[in-house]
Amino acid sequence: MKRQLPLAIIFAMGVFTIVTNFIPAKPVADVNQMFRNWYLGIITFFTFLGTINLAKVNVERTRDRSRDWQYSIILLVALATQLFLGFYKWSPDALREGSPFMYVYFNLQFPLEATMYSLLAFFMTSASFRAFRARNKEALLLLLAAVVVMLGRVPIGSSIWDGFPKVTEWIMSYPNAAAKRGIMIGIDLGLISMALRMILGIERSYMQ
Amino acid sequence: MSVLTKISNLDRRIIFLAVALAVTIPLLLPIGFPVDMSEPVQKVYDLIETLQPGSVVLMSIDYDPSGAPELYPATLSVMRQCFARNLRVFVIGMWATGVPLGQRALNTVAVDEYHKEYGKDFVNFGFRPGGAVMLVNLGRNIYDVCRQDVYGTPVEDLPMMKDVRSSKDIAFAITFSMGDPGSDQWIWYYHARYRGNLATAQTAIGAPKYYQYLQTGQLVGLIGGMKGAAEYERLVNVPGLATVGMDSQSIAHMLIIGFIVLGNLLYWREKRNK
Amino acid sequence: MWCLMPSEGSLVFRRIKFAAVTAIVIALILAALPALAASAAESAPETAPIAPVSMVSLTDTPHDGGTSIDITWRVSPTEATNPGTVIEYKIMRADSPTGEFKEVGAVPVTTTAFSDGSTLPGRQYWYRVDALSLTASVSSETSGPAASIMQWYNGDTSVLILVVFSCLSILVYIWIARRKVGQVFVRRIPALDAFDEAIGRATEMGKPVLYIAGGLDIDDPQTVASMNILARVAAKVATYGTRLMVPCCRAMQMSMARETVKESYLRVGKPDDYREEDIRYLTDDQFGFVAGVDGIMMREKPAANFYLGAFYAESLIFAETGFSTGAIQIAGTAMIDQLPFFVAACDYTLIGEELYAAGASLSQDPVQLGTIKGQDAAKALFLVIIIVGVVFSLLNKPIFYEWFSVH
Numbered sequence: 004m005k006r007q008l009p010l011a012i013i014f015a016m017g018v019f020t021i022v023t024n025f026i027p028a029k030p031v032a033d034v035n036q037m038f039r040n041w042y043l044g045i046i047t048f049f050t051f052l053g054t055i056n057l058a059k060v061n062v063e064r065t066r067d068r069s070r071d072w073q074y075s076i077i078l079l080v081a082l083a084t085q086l087f088l089g090f091y092k093w094s095p096d097a098l099r100e101g102s103p104f105m106y107v108y109f110n111l112q113f114p115l116e117a118t119m120y121s122l123l124a125f126f127m128t129s130a131s132f133r134a135f136r137a138r139n140k141e142a143l144l145l146l147l148a149a150v151v152v153m154l155g156r157v158p159i160g161s162s163i164w165d166g167f168p169k170v171t172e173w174i175m176s177y178p179n180a181a182a183k184r185g186i187m188i189g190i191d192l193g194l195i196s197m198a199l200r201m202i203l204g205i206e207r208s209y210m211q
Numbered sequence: 212m213s214v215l216t217k218i219s220n221l222d223r224r225i226i227f228l229a230v231a232l233a234v235t236i237p238l239l240l241p242i243g244f245p246v247d248m249s250e251p252v253q254k255v256y257d258l259i260e261t262l263q264p265g266s267v268v269l270m271s272i273d274y275d276p277s278g279a280p281e282l283y284p285a286t287l288s289v290m291r292q293c294f295a296r297n298l299r300v301f302v303i304g305m306w307a308t309g310v311p312l313g314q315r316a317l318n319t320v321a322v323d324e325y326h327k328e329y330g331k332d333f334v335n336f337g338f339r340p341g342g343a344v345m346l347v348n349l350g351r352n353i354y355d356v357c358r359q360d361v362y363g364t365p366v367e368d369l370p371m372m373k374d375v376r377s378s379k380d381i382a383f384a385i386t387f388s389m390g391d392p393g394s395d396q397w398i399w400y401y402h403a404r405y406r407g408n409l410a411t412a413q414t415a416i417g418a419p420k421y422y423q424y425l426q427t428g429q430l431v432g433l434i435g436g437m438k439g440a441a442e443y444e445r446l447v448n449v450p451g452l453a454t455v456g457m458d459s460q461s462i463a464h465m466l467i468i469g470f471i472v473l474g475n476l477l478y479w480r481e482k483r484n485k
Numbered sequence: 486m487w488c489l490m491p492s493e494g495s496l497v498f499r500r501i502k503f504a505a506v507t508a509i510v511i512a513l514i515l516a517a518l519p520a521l522a523a524s525a526a527e528s529a530p531e532t533a534p535i536a537p538v539s540m541v542s543l544t545d546t547p548h549d550g551g552t553s554i555d556i557t558w559r560v561s562p563t564e565a566t567n568p569g570t571v572i573e574y575k576i577m578r579a580d581s582p583t584g585e586f587k588e589v590g591a592v593p594v595t596t597t598a599f600s601d602g603s604t605l606p607g608r609q610y611w612y613r614v615d616a617l618s619l620t621a622s623v624s625s626e627t628s629g630p631a632a633s634i635m636q637w638y639n640g641d642t643s644v645l646i647l648v649v650f651s652c653l654s655i656l657v658y659i660w661i662a663r664r665k666v667g668q669v670f671v672r673r674i675p676a677l678d679a680f681d682e683a684i685g686r687a688t689e690m691g692k693p694v695l696y697i698a699g700g701l702d703i704d705d706p707q708t709v710a711s712m713n714i715l716a717r718v719a720a721k722v723a724t725y726g727t728r729l730m731v732p733c734c735r736a737m738q739m740s741m742a743r744e745t746v747k748e749s750y751l752r753v754g755k756p757d758d759y760r761e762e763d764i765r766y767l768t769d770d771q772f773g774f775v776a777g778v779d780g781i782m783m784r785e786k787p788a789a790n791f792y793l794g795a796f797y798a799e800s801l802i803f804a805e806t807g808f809s810t811g812a813i814q815i816a817g818t819a820m821i822d823q824l825p826f827f828v829a830a831c832d833y834t835l836i837g838e839e840l841y842a843a844g845a846s847l848s849q850d851p852v853q854l855g856t857i858k859g860q861d862a863a864k865a866l867f868l869v870i871i872i873v874g875v876v877f878s879l880l881n882k883p884i885f886y887e888w889f890s891v892h
Contacts, residue, residue, distance in 0.1 A: 021648070027550040027639045029606060039348055040355075043341040050307070050340050053769035056736035060766050098314040098335075098361055108311045113276040116308075119772035120277035120798060124234070124463065125227045126805035127826075132226055132470040133808070134829045136478050146475070150468050156415070156438050158244035159461035168247050180423040183821055186837045187423075188867055190819040192860045193841035195648075196655050197706035205659070205852055206709065223809065263593055277772060277798065379590075379602065390797050391701075416798065416822050 010204040017202030058082060148174055219477040226470065233466045237458035244461050246454060251425055252442040255410045255432030256292065258383060264297035266382035267375050271397065272304035272313035278389035278414050279312055284453035285412040285440035286316045286387050291447045294325040299371050300333040301381070303357065305345070305392040307338040314361065330369045337361040342392035343400040350378035350405035378405035387412045394421060398429050412439065535563040535570055537623045538597075538614045543631035551606030551635030557598045558625065561616040564594065575615040575622075576601065582611045582627050606635040643889045650866055655859030662855030669854040676815055676833035677846055683789035683813045684721050692788035693728035693763075694718070697778060697803065698742060699794015699818070700771060702735040706841070707819050711794035712745050713844030713853075714817075718791060719749035723758060731764040732781060734774040739766040775799040779806045792816040792831070793840060796823045804830035817843060 016038070023035045061075035069075075088104040089097050097104040137143035154160030155171025200206035262268070270289065274282045293300050300321070302313045317335055321327040336357040339345050349356045353376055359365050366372050374380060384407060388394040394411040402409045408431050411421055415436030424430040434443055437460060440453035538558040546553035556576055563570050576599045577586035589601045604610060611629030615622050662669045687694045696718060698711040715731070722729045729746065733739035743764045750759040767777035779802065782790070790807040792800065793816070800816070800823040807814050808830060816827035817835025827834045835843050838860065845853030870889075877885040 025639055025641060025645055026637055027548060028635045028637045029550040029552060032550045036348075036351075039344050042344050043348065043356075046342075046344070047340050052736070056766065057768055060736075098311060098337075100315070100318050105311055105315070109315070112308070113279065116276035116772055117280060119775060119802075121280075122802055123798060125230050126801050128230045128463075128467050128470060129223045129226045130801065130805055130826070130830045131467050132221065132474045135471050135474060137475050146471065150471070153464045153468055156436065157461040157464045158246050158438075158441075158457050159465060161247040162244055165247070168249060172249060172251075175419055175422045176426065179419050180426055183420050184423050186821050186824070189838040189860075189864065190821070192651065192863050192867075193710075193819065193838035194706050195651050195863075196856045196860050197709060197841060199652055199655055200852075200856060201709070203656075377602070379600070420822060 006207075010207075014202055014204065017198070054082070148178075215477060215480060218473070219481070229466060230463060233462045234459040237462050238455065241455070242458045242461075244457060246438070246441045246445050246457055248442055248445070249439070251422075251433035251435065252439050252446070253432075255289070255385070255434060256443065256446045258408055258410070258431050259289070259292050259296065259298070262296065262298055262382050265299060267299045267301055267371075267380055268293050269301045269303070269381045269384040270313070271384070271386040271388070272302060272309040272316075273306050273386055273388040273390075273393040274312070274414075275306055275308035275389075276312070280452070280456070281414045281437045281440060282387045282389060282412055283312060283316065284437070284451050285434045285443055286313070287320055287451060288440065288443035288447050288449065288453075289385060289412070289434075290316055290320040291324070291449055292443075294321055294327055294332070295447070297332075298382075299375075301371070301375065302333070302335040302337075303339050303349075304337060305339060305342060305396070307340075310335075310337045310361065313337075330364070331371055334369050334371055335361045336366075343396045346396055346401040347404065350401050352377055353380075378407055381407060383408040383410070385410045385412065389414045389417060398424055402429055410434070535567075535616055535618050535621055535623050536561050537625045538574065538616055539625065541612060541614050541625050541628040543610075543612055543628055545631070545634045546600055548636055548638070548640040549633075551633045552604055553600050553602045554604050554610065554612075554631050554633050555598065555600050556612055556614070558614050560594075560597055561623075563616070563618075570618050571616045572619065573617050574599075575617060577613050577615055577624070579611045579627075580609075582629065584611070586611075586613060604633040607632055647866075651859075651863040654862035654866075655856055658859035658862065659852050659855035662851035662858070665851075669851060669858060671842065671846055671854050671857050674835065674839050674843060674846055676817065676835045676839070677843055679813070679815055679833040680718065680847070681721065683791070683815055684718065684725060684727060686813055687788035688725040688727045690788045693730050693785055694722055694789045694791070695778075695782065695785070695787035695807075695812070696729060696731045696791045697794070698731065698733065698738055699792075700734055700774070700797055700799065701795040703737050703741050705795055707795040708738060708741075710841045710844050711817075712741055714791075714793050714840075714847060715742060716745050716749050717844075717847040719746040720753050723750045723753045723755045726755075726758065728760070729763060730781065730785065730787065732774075732778050733764065733766050734769060734771075736766050739764060771797060771799060775802050778803060782806050782810050782812075786810045787812055790814045792818070792827065793835070793843075794818065796820055796827075798823075801826040801830060807831075 019038075020035075023031050026032075058079065061078050063069075064072050064075040065079070085104070085107060088102075088107060096102055099105070135146060135149070137146050151167060152171050152174055154163065155167040155169075155174075160167035160171075197206065259268070270286070272286065290300060300317075302317060304310055304313055314335055314337075317333060321329075321333045327333055337360070339349070339356055341348070341356075345356055353372070354366055357366050357372075360369065378401070384397070384401070386394050386397045386409075388397075388411055394413060394417070397409060397411070410430055410432040412434035413421060413436070415438070418433060418435030418439070421430060421433050421435075425433055434440060437453045437456050441457050444451050444454050538561050540557075540559040542557045544555045544557075545551075546555050558574075561571050571594050573594055574592050574596070575588050576590045576592070578589045578601060579586040589603060590599050592599050601610075601612075609630035609632050611627050612631070613627045614625045616625075658669075684694060696715055698715060699705070699708050701708050703709065703712070719729060731739075731742045731746065733742055743761060746764060747756075747759050747761075750756050767774050778799075781787075782803075783806070787807075787810070790803070790812045792803055792814070796803075796818050797820065800818070800820075804814060804816065804827060814831040815833045815835075816831040817840040818824060818827060819837050819840055821837065824834065824836055828836070841860075842857045845857050874885050874889070877883075
């Protein structure tokens, strides 16, 4: 029963969702809407689940004095501070300019996240030096296309030759779009098969 | 060890230093490369230009601070165009960490620049969880999804929302997106059901994927990366962060091309020697 | 003669002067009237009468749940004679031809169609369209009755056929695979051959294996596929006695990873070697997770890194940091934006659906193998459709394309 009940629920909900996609009739649509509302209610709680888990794990690390437990304290203090700033009596004004919440967001979180993302620029350059090799004709063609697109996507390209942006748009609109479509068709079929296996109970690894 | 061997084993830190200089120096000593226009960006601008004053534009802030350098300038520029044309702007987001960014954009453009009135000319409903399911509900009945705004005001008390109930009342929707949930959900779930005018602003990494939707007409336009944002800044005639960043991006791209060429020259030479 | 003219100061003179001025003013006004009337007509065209719209047509919106009626009409003739007079159309609805008409919508003057999405199935309605100017409004003739009909099928036949065919082909091949165990051929994926090589290398060097199952939770198919592969990798690693580290970015992903790895260790008979502390949850935050994993890589220096699942911008950061530590790297993702980074920076990459196929290929489970074959059959159908569609388009026959348009 412990296994059968969740499988039955997954089967019923999965089949119902697929079938009702083709049935617009109001009674069916209303039931579908009810299930969507339930989903939204559940997912809202999931939003907090990550935060609760994070707090729980780091409290345990601090309690057990695990490796690098000091960083867990920093995390917990930061979490508590931002929660406080968001929920305190001025919470309706938390998003007003100059509020403590916005100050912490724009002066701490913003530069930290932007910095982490900007690491990509450095890593991309080192990867391009190390790994972008024209080992065969196809790779050479790919590299040439990459160079053209890199020039076409920045103003210096059009300063060098005004054809770069046009060629770039053509590459993006035709070869690129075609390749993306092909890969996406394959990926989406994989998704369908995975979902089908989960609905039919063939795939049960997620139930562990 | 020969010079070429030394170069082929170049310490990554030198590469990182070169990138840092390529990005920093143009910021301090601007060059001013002219920004050329592309068709996908122009289409977004042209569509907004056809909207009647008072039409409602929905802007979905689906990014966080990591995507802000590319998407925040686009957000500001599109907002500027909307408020200049007296359109009404309705902001939501599927990323919780994007809410302050959307709010700051509204504070900067709607309040400080155009002196628009909250509740009448623009509203911010902030983060709406649920991704695709939320979008399906949003198109059907906005009041189901947006019960109150970021300040806790019930939706019924917002004058702008009196005649904005479903996707039919939204003249144009644009999502500023860098991942999941984002543009994919807007296209697959919102546009597939409710149609209407939909565009997206994407980070440069994500933009190539959406050309196929441009071709099929599912998107009316696409603002890709910082270049797209710079183009939009030029269209609304307010140069900002994206325009400033174009010089750095140009030099950085040239540097990467240089490294690719150098790496391949060394590779071919090595292959020939063998 | 002079004595007949009244003097300037006299009453008579003042009265004559007043009468003369009045006459001049009246004459001027009368002369200006036609000009004023003409300019008034130019600046206030709205005072001119507007003609109502015509040919109001009502039809049930097809393929819906019976809650919508489509209304179309022909523009007001005033638009041709006096453009700009009509500013909008209001659509009015009543429950009877003589009942009270209430507004259900308004459209700009450039639009001649409207869908009333607030009807009840089967109920009859009457409509009229009012043309509005700045000062006047004129109604069309009442049209009706019209009723919205509830449909039980939304007409997406092409989508239905594709979905049914895809699902059926997968199920049929699963059935075939179950009946013919060991005879289902799926081509070997090159990246999978490297799995043993990578784990062997880590074992020889005495360094751990790092496995990252992606950035999404267990509801994502890529994560589920990754867990399938993790089970095989964990079994191999347990056999060789190598350390396996699995940092996770979701709590439920961590729970699933722990169960998967524990079961693998049990299966190969090495339950005591299982280390729960090596499978831990770091943080949900994308770049916080990146920072944590990079720290693990720099400190522990794993010899083999596996990146299998859904990745976003962190993909290149992982790959480059892993390269700097000298690890052999095998990646696999269905995120098409990140595939180029993995292909460029990793030693082997599972591209797109190969990630889903990898679990099947490693396990040789007939059900999973049958699924892969079924996907291929569906893909063959898509190929045929694309080719036929291209031929029809070249022949300028839109029928094929229209049939595939989603309603």
